[in-house]
Amino acid sequence: MQKTRFITVITALLLFIGEVPAELVSAKSLSAADAELSVKASPQAEYATRRSIPLARLLDGAVSRPDSPVPSTDTYLTVKKQGGKKTVYRVDPDGDLHQEDGVELQLRPAERARLLKAARELRAKHYGELLPWDEAKTVIPRKAKVKVIDLETGLSFNAQRRAGSSHADVQPLTKADTEIMKQIYNGSWSWRRRAILVESNGRVLAASMHGMPHGGDGIPNNGFRGHFCIHFLGSVTHGKGNVDLAHQLMVAKASGTLDAFERQLDPYDVINAFFLANEYGDSQLLAELFPDARHAQAGIRHFGAEDGTVRHQFVEAEEEVDQLVAADIRVDTCVIRGNRCADKTRSVFQMRRLSPAEPWRIDWIEKP
Structure with a gap:
């Protein structure tokens, strides 16, 4: 059931390549100002793509x-x-501007179109190509050397695809590359998934990696004992052949299609995505799962995630929700401490959407 759900989401992604006014704003007072448009995967990301745009007339009216x-x-x-x-200002998909205090500026149609055009061009430069694994593996065949760019820090290192039929098994090329990869993971190897760009043969692909050496080795003297995995759209794990939600979220993030990906998730996978974002401390992903980025529960970590790994389990079996607009889902959680599951709690995720055609969002988490 879970695998079918992911296939539906991936198919939708492939098809996606794609009140009383308070006052009028005048641009006269801003005539001497500069404006910069930027795209980055999260508010904290150091890696960003920027360009200057003419401010004249943009905010007028x-x-x-x-x-x-x-x-x-x-x-x-x-x-x-x-x-x-x-x-x-935050730029929304309609080309309107939002301040952190909730003030929205609705631009004139011509200026909105101009801003959206500039944003599309910038996003095309910033993100990678969303390519299914069956195609990606031909762009990076075995023994191909690639450049890996972390979408948050902007740090990059060289690597080589060594093996892998369901996804790419990869190793850093040199000890210096290994050191840069470890720096990306703040000095400690981790299974955490990260959004990355993979450059190979003149193309830049959207992908996801984890940072844990495991399995077979192959490149001598690179300081990396084993390999790490890189996933692409629709790639699966070895063995069970499961589509990994965390990797696919990061692939969507690396391709600039995170919103489109999340719009296809059922409420159970929205909750699963919440726990991934909660574990990673990913504020951008958390904000995506609530109806408003200022939501009281969107900007914090939950269930003791700062102190340990949080495990969660749905209390009841997953139900059919296609035609529903509300679902209250009970979830048991605990924090892994040593070899035991501590701080057990049962919470209710109040999932809501405006219509069956709209995405599920977390309206509130009712905790004990």
Whole structure:
């Protein structure tokens, strides 16, 4: 059932290549300001793609609306005013601007179209190509050398695909490459999945990696005992052949299709994604799962994730939810401490959506 669900999501991704106004805003006072459009995978990401855009007329005549939901986004407009003061706006998919205090600026249609065009061009440069594994493995055949770029830090290292039929088994090329990879993981090897770009044969592919040496070796003197795995769209684990949700989320993030991926998830996998984001401390992914980036439960970690690994289990069997707009799902959690499961709790995830065509979001987590 889970594998079928992922196949449906992956198929949808392949098809995706794609009130009273408060006041009018004048651009006259901003005529001497500069504007920079940027794309980055998360608000904290050091790796970003930027370009300057003309500010003249962009905000002229914009309609300001207070108390609007703040969207999760990867696109930002920074306006630098005289005196060095900066205002950072989140750019939503419709081309409107949002401040962190909930003020929304609705641009005029022509300016909205101009901003969206610039954002599309920037996102195309920033993200990788979303390529299914069956095609990706021909771009990076066995023994191919690749460049791996971490989408958060911007750090990069060279590697070689050594093996792997269901996904790529890869090793850093040199000891220096191993050191950079370990730096990406803050000095400790980890199974955590990370969104990456893989450069090979003139192409840049969206992918996901973990950072744990395991299994067979092959490159001498590189300081890496074993290999690590790189996953692409639709790739599966060795052995059981499962599609790994965490890897596919990171592939979507690396291709700029995270929102499209999450819109296809049922409420159970939205909860599974929540626990992954909670474990990783991924604020961007957490914000995506709530209806508003300012949601009281979106900006914090839960269930003691700062102190240990949180395990979760659904209390009841998964039910059919295709036609529902509300589902209260009970979840048991505990924190792994040594060899035992401590701090056991039972919570209710109140899952909501506006219609069966809309994505599921976490409306509230009712805790003991």
